[in-house]
Amino acid sequence: MLFLASLGLMSATEFLLASVVFCLIFTTLNSSRKRIPQGLWELPGPVGYPLIGSMLEIGKNPHLSLTQMSKKYGDVMKVRIGTRPVLVLSGLETIKQAMVKQGGDFMGRPDLYSMRHVTDGQSMSFSTDSGEVWAARRKLVQNALKNFASSPSPGSLSSTLLEEHVSQEAERLVTKLQEVMREQQRFDPFRYLVVSVANVVSAMCFGKRHSHDDQQLLGIVNESEQFVEVASSGNLVDFIPLLRLLPGNSMKKFKEFNQRFTHFLQNIVKDHYESFSKDNIRDITDSLIDLSQEKDRNTKIQLPTEKIVNLVNDIFGAGFDTVTTALSWCLTYLVVYPEIQKKIQGEIDETIGSERKPRLSDRPLLPYTEAFIQEVFRHSSFLPFTIPHCTTRDTILNGYFIPKDMCVFVNQWQVNHDKDLWKDPSTFKPERFLSANGKEIDRDECEKVLVFGLGKRRCVGETIARWEVFLFLTTLLQELQITIQDGVKVDMTPRYGLTMKLKRCEHFQVTKRSPTRPAE
Numbered sequence: 001m002l003f004l005a006s007l008g009l010m011s012a013t014e015f016l017l018a019s020v021v022f023c024l025i026f027t028t029l030n031s032s033r034k035r036i037p038q039g040l041w042e043l044p045g046p047v048g049y050p051l052i053g054s055m056l057e058i059g060k061n062p063h064l065s066l067t068q069m070s071k072k073y074g075d076v077m078k079v080r081i082g083t084r085p086v087l088v089l090s091g092l093e094t095i096k097q098a099m100v101k102q103g104g105d106f107m108g109r110p111d112l113y114s115m116r117h118v119t120d121g122q123s124m125s126f127s128t129d130s131g132e133v134w135a136a137r138r139k140l141v142q143n144a145l146k147n148f149a150s151s152p153s154p155g156s157l158s159s160t161l162l163e164e165h166v167s168q169e170a171e172r173l174v175t176k177l178q179e180v181m182r183e184q185q186r187f188d189p190f191r192y193l194v195v196s197v198a199n200v201v202s203a204m205c206f207g208k209r210h211s212h213d214d215q216q217l218l219g220i221v222n223e224s225e226q227f228v229e230v231a232s233s234g235n236l237v238d239f240i241p242l243l244r245l246l247p248g249n250s251m252k253k254f255k256e257f258n259q260r261f262t263h264f265l266q267n268i269v270k271d272h273y274e275s276f277s278k279d280n281i282r283d284i285t286d287s288l289i290d291l292s293q294e295k296d297r298n299t300k301i302q303l304p305t306e307k308i309v310n311l312v313n314d315i316f317g318a319g320f321d322t323v324t325t326a327l328s329w330c331l332t333y334l335v336v337y338p339e340i341q342k343k344i345q346g347e348i349d350e351t352i353g354s355e356r357k358p359r360l361s362d363r364p365l366l367p368y369t370e371a372f373i374q375e376v377f378r379h380s381s382f383l384p385f386t387i388p389h390c391t392t393r394d395t396i397l398n399g400y401f402i403p404k405d406m407c408v409f410v411n412q413w414q415v416n417h418d419k420d421l422w423k424d425p426s427t428f429k430p431e432r433f434l435s436a437n438g439k440e441i442d443r444d445e446c447e448k449v450l451v452f453g454l455g456k457r458r459c460v461g462e463t464i465a466r467w468e469v470f471l472f473l474t475t476l477l478q479e480l481q482i483t484i485q486d487g488v489k490v491d492m493t494p495r496y497g498l499t500m501k502l503k504r505c506e507h508f509q510v511t512k513r514s515p516t517r518p519a520e
């Protein structure tokens, strides 16, 4: 301001007035700060600028800048974004302490502008509710996933319903990619993976699948970037209200995406209501409708109908984008490291051969493949932060006082690249997850990877997600060689978001492979 005044861009009166406003804002902010109880420390962190806080230092890649800042300020740090203080947690032990041992204190979700638009503010995963209603809804989601994914698949060779759905979709994907190769000689993997993965979750939720050319489904699932960019930790629109007024911001697309997504699912739910029969529960939507109609449900808490039925939005939404992103990263690492692809294929050929399809029960027999998937999760850290949390009461962490309702970012990327936990964290090396003899998975090392969150809000779809990634990957690699067109360099720089994606690349290719002979 002094600079503007000295340039003559601001009169002395305007300068004085602006200074008074700044002082007033600072005094108000200071006086509204909670007193720190004796014996506890105040949270450390950068001071930041008035009104914008540390927005400039945080920049476009908060997972990287906040990791850097945590080296200076520690695992429990406070940064201001706009005028709002945010607690940033790093370090595996600190995060375990907060999310698991003090889980109740850190299980809330903050009231963020963007989150109010997800499922009209009714989302189980994103809304501010973390009390009895949230707990009852989370239980319903867990039961629904158990019944329609993990339960045995009657009349089929598959062990579970999920195995059956994924095996079928993966086979169709193999056929589709070969067809696309014949017609176009190259393809963008995200475009096809997203439909296959959405079909798996659609089979569980709605008992139906869609073709790879279904424009309505494509219009939704192919544009999930519009969701994950805005629903990320540190989106400035959530912290600086003025930015919501700027034309052309991604918030408009986000709102439209949410409306289209809700509308798409509402139509399917409406069809389900019309054909619903209590004696024939076809899928998750039917089972949720059934639960919502049970008057004498033997539960502690009665949930309104819409709070039960719209849980299908949480399941479908969480179920397609995350797994598609995971698989896209897997395919990209496979073309960047062809020798790793060869090793996985060797393991598949030796253990499964080519006469039968991969099954879930093969997982323990394919340790290198498992180690590869785990390394993709760690190295890409494509979910760099969990969904934002907030404190549910005043609490203490590592000797620091943390007030109630404080927004909390959990930096998973930092844990997965922490030099204290990993040797050469920036090197992509699946072997780090194998035992010394290379024949088993090292469970302790796997436990250190943070990608599904921890504690009370830990991902409810983790088992399903791990199954899906394993089965899709092994089915594709059993049958196909995946490469990138000659001369094309893959850009591995992710685009920051709730899930981080790679730039779309239309230069992937596949060829049908003949299995290698097992080593004598």
Ligand code: HEM
Residues within 6 Å of the ligand: 124, 125, 126, 138, 141, 145, 201, 314, 315, 316, 318, 319, 320, 322, 323, 326, 383, 385, 386, 387, 388, 451, 452, 453, 454, 456, 457, 458, 459, 460, 461, 462, 464, 465, 466
């Ligand atoms: C590789 C795939 C996946 C990853 C990396 C992943 C990761 C995560 C993470 C980090 C969270 C937030 C945890 C927190 O806030 O502390 C979460 C929440 C959630 N996930 Fe997943 N997820 C995946 C797949 C799935 C699938 C397949 C489903 C369901 C079919 C699912 C359902 C959910 C739900 C409902 C929540 C919200 C839980 C709550 O707020 O209580 N996820 N997931």
